[in-house]
Amino acid sequence: MDSKNNPMNTFPETLPGLLAGNRDRFGNRTALREKDLGVWQEVSWDQYYDHVKHFCLGLISLGLMKGQNVSILGDNCREWLYADLAIQAAGAVTVGVYPTNPPSQVAYIIGHSDSVMAVVRDQEQTDKVLEVRDKIPLLRKIIVMDMKGLRHYHDPDILSFTEVEGLGKTLARQNPALFEELVAATRPEDVALIVYTSGTTGPPKGAMLTHGNLLAIGRSFSEVTAMHDTDQVVSYLPLCHIAERLLSAILALYVGYTVNFAESIDTVQESLFEISPTIFVGVPRIWEKMYTSIQVRIKNTTPTKRIAYHFWISVGKKISDQILAGKNYHLGFRLLRRLGHLFLYRSVLDKLGLLKVRLAVSGSAPIAPEILKFFHALGLPISEVYGQTEGSGVSHIHHGNDRKIGSVGKPFPGVSFKFGEAGEILTTSEMLFKGYYKDPQATEAIRGDGWLHSGDIGKLDGEGYLYITDRKKDILITSGGKNIAPSEIENRLKCSPYIYQAIVVGDKKNYLTALIQIELENVSQWAREHKIAYTTFKSLAGHPEVYELIRREVEEANREFSQVETIKKFLLLEKELDHDDDELTATLKVRRKIIEEKFKNLIDFMYGKG
Numbered sequence: 130m131d132s133k134n135n136p137m138n139t140f141p142e143t144l145p146g147l148l149a150g151n152r153d154r155f156g157n158r159t160a161l162r163e164k165d166l167g168v169w170q171e172v173s174w175d176q177y178y179d180h181v182k183h184f185c186l187g188l189i190s191l192g193l194m195k196g197q198n199v200s201i202l203g204d205n206c207r208e209w210l211y212a213d214l215a216i217q218a219a220g221a222v223t224v225g226v227y228p229t230n231p232p233s234q235v236a237y238i239i240g241h242s243d244s245v246m247a248v249v250r251d252q253e254q255t256d257k258v259l260e261v262r263d264k265i266p267l268l269r270k271i272i273v274m275d276m277k278g279l280r281h282y283h284d285p286d287i288l289s290f291t292e293v294e295g296l297g298k299t300l301a302r303q304n305p306a307l308f309e310e311l312v313a314a315t316r317p318e319d320v321a322l323i324v325y326t327s328g329t330t331g332p333p334k335g336a337m338l339t340h341g342n343l344l345a346i347g348r349s350f351s352e353v354t355a356m357h358d359t360d361q362v363v364s365y366l367p368l369c370h371i372a373e374r375l376l377s378a379i380l381a382l383y384v385g386y387t388v389n390f391a392e393s394i395d396t397v398q399e400s401l402f403e404i405s406p407t408i409f410v411g412v413p414r415i416w417e418k419m420y421t422s423i424q425v426r427i428k429n430t431t432p433t434k435r436i437a438y439h440f441w442i443s444v445g446k447k448i449s450d451q452i453l454a455g456k457n458y459h460l461g462f463r464l465l466r467r468l469g470h471l472f473l474y475r476s477v478l479d480k481l482g483l484l485k486v487r488l489a490v491s492g493s494a495p496i497a498p499e500i501l502k503f504f505h506a507l508g509l510p511i512s513e514v515y516g517q518t519e520g521s522g523v524s525h526i527h528h529g530n531d532r533k534i535g536s537v538g539k540p541f542p543g544v545s546f547k548f549g550e551a552g553e554i555l556t557t558s559e560m561l562f563k564g565y566y567k568d569p570q571a572t573e574a575i576r577g578d579g580w581l582h583s584g585d586i587g588k589l590d591g592e593g594y595l596y597i598t599d600r601k602k603d604i605l606i607t608s609g610g611k612n613i614a615p616s617e618i619e620n621r622l623k624c625s626p627y628i629y630q631a632i633v634v635g636d637k638k639n640y641l642t643a644l645i646q647i648e649l650e651n652v653s654q655w656a657r658e659h660k661i662a663y664t665t666f667k668s669l670a671g672h673p674e675v676y677e678l679i680r681r682e683v684e685e686a687n688r689e690f691s692q693v694e695t696i697k698k699f700l701l702l703e704k705e706l707d708h709d710d711d712e713l714t715a716t717l718k719v720r721r722k723i724i725e726e727k728f729k730n731l732i733d734f735m736y737g738k739g
Contacts (some may be wrong), residue, residue: 200226222321271368311661348376356488372716400482408488410555493716493718535596557581628646630702632721638736
């Protein structure tokens, strides 16, 4: 972004300051788009600002004070962002809560964060808060975005979002300059957000991120990637997660592009096709799902189309190899690539809704190189990013058009990093979080020496590209003393269109095993084609022919690994892993420790203990 267009020239270096700057820069240009009854509704930067202003002043009218915390619980929508920035403009702190969290986890986060108010999406989320009300005594008000179904709730502490905005409009008439004064009073060193970690290894911890942290990540990200205020993005990952907050709030405010809200994570494919974004950020599971959907579609097409597909993909991969190796590919290859785009690549990307994407990103967990090579062959390079919530989300990315598949690129400008004990990745920068809320001991452990201890193991190549080996705590050490990174094996298994999740086990064992969850949609289709009867997920996963199908897929994956890294035995899970059962994080990462405890009997059986 050009310095002359930098929104921080006249406003405080905070997120509300960015919003005020964008109101002046963009005015009636579209900031947000969301479907209402099937019709896209547009919100201008002027309207965005006014909603934030009135909701902020409404919160002030209800007694919200500087430094207090307010939780937001609900799916992505315009009101989520209004509330987020309004809370910050009031000098308070936003606490995001996953909309899929059960009441017990809602109580933990609202209670642990000392939230005095909760802004919730609808009746479902309201009921969760009411169910655990006695466990969160500091909570004074529940503000509901969508009041449908709440007409008969006679609780004086429940208000509608519209009511709070109305209070704010009244206060604005009484004191027209108050909101501008509040925004001007926000400071870079103030805590803006408390982001609760996914808790893969224990209770979630609240990472406190300041406005200075968030502006620093905005500057660094926009400096090394091609983002423009004319770009379009799709918001579908939970806004309480740092990845979506970065995309839909921080970078959207810093760059000024338009945020489009998908109806849900389950319909993101349809939203992509409809919106045609120019920037798309996906977790590995989303990219894997796209890849396997293409593989299944090709298996079910005509022989002629299959031959054409494999020919043009082969051509694309050869050209991709040349580009990734930094070589100039000759005129014949250039012509072939144009023809490939005409006959295949364009149509595949169009069906995925990715035809207009200029910047594609994968983050939050490792992704199989095979997936990255596939999309690169189609002409869509994916930047794999790396970072932690405690470092404001991202510390490494591929700069510009630079790519090395399998690596997570190079550090952001302003990020210093080094390797600690056993190859652990350590970073420090302006993005380094203030600490964990009410947990100085954990803060000292992770950043006490001024370096963020990631818990990840990595290595550098000769050109300075960082490669993540695995999570330090996830490394498996076999009984023979061999160190094995399970994620690489798991990601290769998930390249199969018939495997949705794979959990590799083998710590202190003499061979590796795996728990595998089938991809329901694709295996169901395969079963119908082979006239295999089933009634439920359990009956399908338990069918001998399905086991044989997965065995062939495991054998295929095993060919790419050394003998000690191959899967010797596996079992199919009889249920789908679920966030509600605490088996997955909200970004679809497996909670390994919980899985190993919950399915201990299956693991013991594979090692002859059952």
